[in-house]
Amino acid sequence: MGVLLEVRSLTTEFATSGGVVRAVDGVSWDVQEGETVALVGESGCGKSVSALSVMRLVAAPAGRIVGGQVVFKGRDLLQLSEEDMRRVRGREIAMIFQEPMTSLNPVLTIGRQLTEGLEIHLGMSGAGARARAAELLGMVGIPDPERRLTQYPHQFSGGMRQRMMIAMALACEPSLILADEPTTALDVTIQAQILELLKDLSRRLGVAMLIITHNLGVVARYADRVNVMYAGRIVERGSARELYANPRHPYTLGLLKSVPRLDEPRRARLQPIEGQPPDLTRLPPGCAFAPRCAFRVARCAAERPALAPVGGAGHLTACWEAGRLDRAPALR
Amino acid sequence: MSKYLLKRFLLMFPTLLGVAVVIFVLIRVIPGDVVELRMSGDRGSASQQAIDEERVRFGLDQPVWKQFATWVWGVVRLDFGTSMWTGAPIGEEIKLRFALSMQVAIMATIVAVLLAIPLGVVAALKQDTWVDYAVRIFSIAGLATPSFWLGIVFILLLLIVFKWLPPMVYTPFWVNPWQNLLQLVWPALAVGYRYSAVATRMTRSAMLEVLREDYIRTARAKGLVQKLVLSRHALKNAMLPVMTVIGLEFAFLLGGLVVTEQVFNLNGLGLLFVQAVAHRDYTLIQALVMIVSGFFILVNFVMDVMYAWLDPRIRYR
Numbered sequence: 217m218g219v220l221l222e223v224r225s226l227t228t229e230f231a232t233s234g235g236v237v238r239a240v241d242g243v244s245w246d247v248q249e250g251e252t253v254a255l256v257g258e259s260g261c262g263k264s265v266s267a268l269s270v271m272r273l274v275a276a277p278a279g280r281i282v283g284g285q286v287v288f289k290g291r292d293l294l295q296l297s298e299e300d301m302r303r304v305r306g307r308e309i310a311m312i313f314q315e316p317m318t319s320l321n322p323v324l325t326i327g328r329q330l331t332e333g334l335e336i337h338l339g340m341s342g343a344g345a346r347a348r349a350a351e352l353l354g355m356v357g358i359p360d361p362e363r364r365l366t367q368y369p370h371q372f373s374g375g376m377r378q379r380m381m382i383a384m385a386l387a388c389e390p391s392l393i394l395a396d397e398p399t400t401a402l403d404v405t406i407q408a409q410i411l412e413l414l415k416d417l418s419r420r421l422g423v424a425m426l427i428i429t430h431n432l433g434v435v436a437r438y439a440d441r442v443n444v445m446y447a448g449r450i451v452e453r454g455s456a457r458e459l460y461a462n463p464r465h466p467y468t469l470g471l472l473k474s475v476p477r478l479d480e481p482r483r484a485r486l487q488p489i490e491g492q493p494p495d496l497t498r499l500p501p502g503c504a505f506a507p508r509c510a511f512r513v514a515r516c517a518a519e520r521p522a523l524a525p526v527g528g529a530g531h532l533t534a535c536w537e538a539g540r541l542d543r544a545p546a547l548r
Numbered sequence: 549m550s551k552y553l554l555k556r557f558l559l560m561f562p563t564l565l566g567v568a569v570v571i572f573v574l575i576r577v578i579p580g581d582v583v584e585l586r587m588s589g590d591r592g593s594a595s596q597q598a599i600d601e602e603r604v605r606f607g608l609d610q611p612v613w614k615q616f617a618t619w620v621w622g623v624v625r626l627d628f629g630t631s632m633w634t635g636a637p638i639g640e641e642i643k644l645r646f647a648l649s650m651q652v653a654i655m656a657t658i659v660a661v662l663l664a665i666p667l668g669v670v671a672a673l674k675q676d677t678w679v680d681y682a683v684r685i686f687s688i689a690g691l692a693t694p695s696f697w698l699g700i701v702f703i704l705l706l707l708i709v710f711k712w713l714p715p716m717v718y719t720p721f722w723v724n725p726w727q728n729l730l731q732l733v734w735p736a737l738a739v740g741y742r743y744s745a746v747a748t749r750m751t752r753s754a755m756l757e758v759l760r761e762d763y764i765r766t767a768r769a770k771g772l773v774q775k776l777v778l779s780r781h782a783l784k785n786a787m788l789p790v791m792t793v794i795g796l797e798f799a800f801l802l803g804g805l806v807v808t809e810q811v812f813n814l815n816g817l818g819l820l821f822v823q824a825v826a827h828r829d830y831t832l833i834q835a836l837v838m839i840v841s842g843f844f845i846l847v848n849f850v851m852d853v854m855y856a857w858l859d860p861r862i863r864y865r
Binding site for chain 1: 676769
């Protein structure tokens, strides 16, 4: 298996009234062929912007990719012409958005919205495109696809719309899908269905996937590898198994501890991460998590730790005190 | 769909009836009636008896509800009666002027749409660049410029620069189309410019709003060419509010161009309206109000149809 997508030192900034916000700050990560990678973090940590930057869909003129490389199948997407980039979108890399209610065009039929990608990328037309669209709807588990093609998004439930989004993403058989919180807006029961569907289809079709989420349960079940983001940077990376068993960054640990668990007594209190995410316009010079961190030492406020290997293969963390976190049961 | 439209269609009739009641009562509340005004022409010497006889002739001596019933029954049969001032059948009085006003309204709407939609879309796409500022200045100037003044400027420019004056006597389109267009294109431009200003600003803001929508990002993420993103995904959504403005403005133009008609020496409905009110020509005022408001209501209905056509969420309700 080779590297499919490699993001190197990607930096994306937004001009706001309060100053320049560096939403993504020199972030590097990669996705191997056929692999599922998760990008985890709180709202506003830069995970969605990372995905939009890969697609070069960051809302201009406020948002701007100011540096880095996005190497996809050997080509740096940031260097492509707008027209070449357009050929990549939907054809090679597809995206699924968070809000199925607003991400589909209310005045166009489902069929129209499914076939236009086929027309533009694969040169299909008329009956051929329609047949393929019906096949796609069937594939994502929408019954009676022929009839559904003539309907409009408002006649679909939230879960159905997200299925439709998945069908749209799979239409041109891309090699990578960026799923930006694909289930956040859905009911819990529907969430599981959608995720199972995504996992099943990506495995069957050999599509690599980047799942962006703040839900650690999703990560544990569906991701091969995990990147934890905080304040625009990746603070920990590793295989999902490794990260759960042995988190080596206080933020990851905090995330894990703030999730309710059925296997613990009900009396056990949740331990939320105290404080608020930092103001991205004025980040401290040291570790951005330091003000909320229980493991903080003097050095944290002055010097920013870089991602460095710890323990098992491919496990990295950006923490001066990672050693103290290593398999310390007292902490958990 | 058909149920929605049927409901809209049937709603037109009570609205029209309401208009009929209001106008019928209102003009009778204004002091002075047509008979007094006509008679006062004879040095105010008309005898009370002559005035009373004239009132009987017009049926003004009848109880108001009876007058109203007679009139409404006529309107239902599309018979508006005769003018109380000139004595001519109202159909005759209005026919040519209606054609003229309607033609100017249609031409002005075409001018406005052709200007407003491209300008509004370009301004939205190039938001905060010089293109956007140029369009905004152009449209604010349009809002600030009265069309009659622009009309005067057109005439003067044509006269001074080209030593040419557009025809000043109305020729119906079906008699001589070229002559007709030579005359009407100028008021259409003058009115259309002002009208386009409103529509341009509406197009721009609607477009800006739609371009921020999630489904536009979805369309881009699918790799659609910019042209398709705009024409298929954005414009259709942005057209809903723009259409409302265009429709209302169009309906207004039919009877609302009083001063501009004067400038271009056009004998349209606006001028006729003013004269009819000055003369307290009850039957003519009533007919004009019914026609103009009926047209307004019809345009509204057509817009409801277009809304349903553009927006499936309305269609399937």
